[in-house]
Amino acid sequence: MTRLQAEFILTSLKRELPIDETKFTILKGEDPFELLIATVLSQNTSDRNSMKALKTLKEKVGADQTSLLRANLADIEAAIKVGGLYHNKARTIKSLASKFHGFNWSSMENMTQKDLREFLLGLPGIGPKTADIFLLFYAKLGAFPVDTHISRVSKRLGIARDGDGYEETTEALKRFFSPSDYRLAHLELIALGRRFCRARYPLCDECPLHGVCPSAFKLSKHHRARLSRH
DSSP: OOHHHHHHHHHHHHHHSOOOGGGOGGGSOSOHHHHHHHHHHTTTSOHHHHHHHHHHHHHHTOSSHHHHHHSOHHHHHHHHGGGSOHHHHHHHHHHHHHHHTTOOGGGGGGSOHHHHHHHHHTSTTOOHHHHHHHHHHTSOOSOOOOOHHHHHHHHHHTSSOTTOOHHHHHHHHHHHSOGGGHHHHHHHHHHHHHHTSOSSSOOGGGOTTTTTOTTHHHHHHHHHHHHHTO
């Protein structure tokens, strides 16, 4: 695929799948620490549940470093329970509150993207996706976070290869899309994966990218064959 195809994909997705940014927890607010907490809460759950968890945490405990340091672990767990994996997430949030208490966030402005990513990956509970979300949405740097939807969609479209892991997939996406489009492409590919390019029974015939997706005919044929057996 070419850069021209990348532009066509984004144009098609913007037309058919307009983004409602209120549904994305990661786009709420401008506070860097809250963004980290929101991203931790979004792990392995829906945006709806992670937004509920963040809202309850802010109401019952507080989402700033001082409030979280003072809070009992059990209170944090109770507040974020709706988001799942609350034992692990509460411990991560508590550790992050300790790590960033009194931290000078402006010091990040002098760090290169590589150094900032390595710093983030060294934090408790922060993996590549969480680090890249922070880099893209807060630091406004050229990162391309990859979740399960984006991984699946990018491989079906032929942007990444079937055997690619996280790092290979994100690098393939960064080569394919223009850096100025990373944020929009990230959100649109998630929307595509949720609405049409589902893990099981993808809706290829209805997908706005049916005409350019190399997997569309194969998946549509497979889907119809499965339905005919039932």
